[in-house]
Amino acid sequence: MKLSNEPLAYLQQIIKNGGPEAPQYETLNRVFETISAEFKAGNISAEELDALQHGFGGHTMDSTILGHVRAKPFGYAGDFLIIDKIYREHVSADARFEKWDSFWHGQPACKAVRNRKDYFIRTITQALRKQPCLQLLNVASGPARDLAEVYADIEPQRLRTVCVEADQHAINYARELNEAHAAQVEFVHQNIFRYHTTMQHDIVWSAGLFDYFDDDIFIKLLRRFMAWTKPGGEVIIGNFSDQNPTQNFMELMGEWYLHHRSTAALTDMALQAGAERSAIHVGSEAEGVNLFLHVRV
Structure with a gap:
């Protein structure tokens, strides 16, 4: 060494x-x-x-954020439970590791994930100010805590949501969080590459999926999302920025690898997917670590 x-x-x-x-x-x-x-x-x-x-403590750290990331108990990085632990700023009950969890939650990437939830809530509530009802497709919906918080703040019948999620554990968890609004939320246990629908939606949202895909798959899937969107509707794709200060820590200590992208790269892929340049906008949350590709259809 x-x-x-x-x-x-x-x-x-x-x-x-x-x-x-x-x-x-x-x-x-x-x-x-x-x-x-x-x-x-x-x-x-x-x-x-x-x-x-x-x-750091080997397997004894499994109850911590970093331990969970490294252990990947559901078989993949960025699982629904780690995302919800970040949302809730979960700190291990084991006093030996409290400081490490606090350190993790203070990282820009974790702040960005929490901001991502706020971005989703703001996006949906702003859209509902412009029209009486929304049809939402939420792809790789994970814990769906963001969805539960939206429903708690609106008239539930104004938002109809279809959540497509490949992990049944995530669906079970999200269904419990959204139990109060079960009539408005449909969960579909399906790999997105096998999912087909004739329904069109006002918003197609996916915040934590595309940064696991290479460019070719990103473009192919974006085309499908655009086909599932009503004229005048919007596809919104979240992706970690190539300016993520936490990238090396995530990869080094958590073996958590993502395709980080710039605003220019996201715009270029939207163009390759067939979007008009005037219909493309890239936003970000407050940290500037999570970018959001908006494509108006």
Whole structure:
């Protein structure tokens, strides 16, 4: 391992102290950036990195945010439960790891996920100010806490939602959260590539799916979403920005990999999918870490 002793010693001291205090976050992030750069340069082996990762507490960290991300209990990164833990700013009941959960929740990527929920709520409520009723298709709906919060703030009969989700565990969880508005929400257990519908929607929304796809799949799926959208309606796709400051930490410590994209890249893919340039807009949440491709049909 060619990494200098200084950043490693700093990290080891943080681990020994049970995690970082808030004033140490910036320095610790720089340490993770250094480790990531050294790993990508081949100066740290996979075995050495694995030993470093296990230095946090190994399987005993499973109750923490980072432990959940690394364990992938549902078989994939970014599962519904980790997203809801981020929404709720869940902190482990194990006092040994409280500081690490607080550190994770303070990262720009986690703030962006929470902001993503707010962006969804704002988008739906603003749309309902312009028209009496909405038909929403929510793809890869996950925990659907954002949906439950929307329904709590509106006249429920004004919003009809179809949620397409590949994970039955996520559907069970989301159905319970949305039990009060079950008459307005339909859950479809289906891989989106096998899903077919003749219904058209006012809004087709998918916030946490497309950044797992390469460009070709992104474009192909966007075309399908556009076909499922009413004339005058809108497709809205969330994607992590290529300016995500948490990217290296997510990849290094959580093996959580995404296709990060720029505003220009998202615009170009919308054009390739057949959208008119005048119908394309890219927004972002407050951190600027989650981008949202809007395509008016």
